[in-house]
Amino acid sequence: MCEGVVFLVRDGERVKVMENVVSLHLKGGRAILVDDFGRDKVIEGVKEVRVNMVAHEITLYP
DSSP, X not given: OOOEEEEEEXXXXXXEEEEEXXXXXXXXXXXEEEETXXXXXXXXXXXXEEEETTTTEEEEEO
């Protein structure tokens, strides 16, 4: 499978917020993350998303 790790940049630092992410939806400044077990997490105030497909990393920026 192609799971990813999601990081959030806070105060200049990358903080890991979720592993094994299989789905990411952006809606109204929110990032809705879903892992391979169907658990979800909502991150508010997202303005930018950068994806590194080779490293399986997604970085969210406020």
